[in-house]
């Protein structure tokens with residue numbers, strides 16, 4: 001890909017990827033607990049993370065000191081099949097990880113913007129820096145809920161008043177969404193990108209090579225101060 005801000009970690013199988021990513025994330029959570037008696041982890045939703053969540057849920061660490069949150073959420077209640085919170089509760093917050101505390105982004109507010117403001121109050125309490133962020137990426141180059149056609153994409157990636165959480169209503173995003181903003185994501189102690197399949201690899205490589213317009217995923221690499229680990233399997 002030619003970017004000095006990326007480390008490719010390619011695996012032969014998705015199981016091997018899930019196992020390696022879970023080991024790395026667990027190590028980082030343990031280190032944070034050791035250093036400051038608590039750790040924060042922000043994960044993605046969608047279809048890709050299920051195997052990784054399962055592997056991580058078995059890791060032996062003091063989960064009572066871990067707060068799990070989401071990098072983004074659809075403005076749908078947790079009972080919905082589309083809810084990222086539902087995925088995390090079903091696939092990650094079980095086994096050893098059942099003891100973690102979950103801070104979600106969804107609330108039953110009147111508008112998605114009001115829900116984002118409410119979520120921001122909860123996220124602000126987690127401290128200035130997240131210990132671990134694991135991003136995913138859609139086939140259109142979106143990551144978190146930074147969609148290429150989001151009317152407020154520039155604000156999400158360069159937020160006014162240092163906003164930590166904002167609402168998004170992008171035509172391609174389906175329902176309105178709530179997302180952590182770019183500075184909070186790239187400021188994480190460990191930032192990993194988890195993608196699978198040749199198609200997404202191609203999208204990522206093309207996004208990184210394209211000078212303009214910068215797709216959302218490329219903006220993450222532009223803003224990151226440290227190399228991002230890309231976990232990929234066919």
Ligand SMILES: O=C1O[C@H](COP(=O)(O)O)[C@@H](O)[C@H](O)[C@H]1O
Nearest residue numbers: 044045046047048072136137138
């Ligand atoms: O809508 C979303 O999509 C992306 C990618 O999802 P995937 O199904 O292609 O793995 C995901 O990272 C994001 O959290 C989610 O809200």
